[in-house]
Amino acid sequence: AQSVTQLDSHVSVSEGTPVLLRCNYSSSYSPSLFWYVQHPNKGLQLLLKYTSAATLVKGINGFEAEFKKSETSFHLTKPSAHMSDAAEYFCVVSTSGTYKYIFGTGTRLKVLA
Amino acid sequence: KAGVTQTPRYLIKTRGQQVTLSCSPISGHRSVSWYQQTPGQGLQFLFEYFSETQRNKGNFPGRFSGRQFSNSRSEMNVSTLELGDSALYLCASSLGNTGKPEYEQYFGPGTRLTVT
Numbered sequence: 001a002q003s004v005t006q007l008d009s010h011v012s013v014s015e016g017t018p019v020l021l022r023c024n025y026s027s028s029y030s031p032s033l034f035w036y037v038q039h040p041n042k043g044l045q046l047l048l049k050y051t052s053a054a055t056l057v058k059g060i061n062g063f064e065a066e067f068k069k070s071e072t073s074f075h076l077t078k079p080s081a082h083m084s085d086a087a088e089y090f091c092v093v094s095t096s097g098t099y100k101y102i103f104g105t106g107t108r109l110k111v112l113a
Numbered sequence: 114k115a116g117v118t119q120t121p122r123y124l125i126k127t128r129g130q131q132v133t134l135s136c137s138p139i140s141g142h143r144s145v146s147w148y149q150q151t152p153g154q155g156l157q158f159l160f161e162y163f164s165e166t167q168r169n170k171g172n173f174p175g176r177f178s179g180r181q182f183s184n185s186r187s188e189m190n191v192s193t194l195e196l197g198d199s200a201l202y203l204c205a206s207s208l209g210n211t212g213k214p215e216y217e218q219y220f221g222p223g224t225r226l227t228v229t
Contacts (some may be wrong), residue, residue: 034217036220042222043203043220043222044203044220045115045220046217046218046219090156093152098169099144099146099161099163099169100146100158100161100169100171101205101218102158103155103158104155105155105164106156108154
């Protein structure tokens with residue numbers, strides 16, 4: 001069975017400081033992992049994905065994530081937050097043959113001026 | 114390439130009615146998935162279609178159904194609407210040829226359904 005746990009429902013950071021959004025997953029087989037962002041009243045946009053290649057994945061807008069199999073984690077980071085990063089972020093797991101994504105409950109990121 | 118489009122964007126229905134939502138995938142994408150997003154339950158998987166066949170479905174009652182046409186466009190239908198069906202319904206498309214998990218999904222803007 002697959003599952004995703006996003007450890008923080010809300011995260012607040014000051015503009016210019018680092019961002020860390022935490023995600024742990026459970027999957028019976030080698031998973032693919034994704035991070036999506038959703039701005040208010042918008043659809044979801046793919047930030048980055050892990051598909052068993054490099055464990056450190058770089059995405060759009062300066063975000064990156066590291067796949068750690070031993071810790072079953074896929075945390076999202078950004079060195080310096082920008083006001084435009086304020087949004088909800090979803091960690092997603094998918095396993096071959098299941099044809100579906102399993103979404104985490106989301107982390108709402110607030111960026112303070 | 115045009116993105117995933119969903120129509121209508123907003124919909125208001127009354128309890129007991131039925132509704133049909135439409136999704137046009139990115140050109141060349143043959144897999145279409147549907148999700149329901151609510152504040153209480155988050156994003157929940159409804160079903161996935163590939164080449165007109167449903168390959169997987171989530172844990173929703175039979176009132177929720179879908180189909181896919183030969184041009185990969187998809188519709189989902191909800192019959193006998195309940196207040197709890199009020200949600201943002203998101204459609205996503207992907208290449209999804211072999212069920213490989215690395216094919217990312219591209220999401221449409223969603224249809225906001227309000228049931229009164």
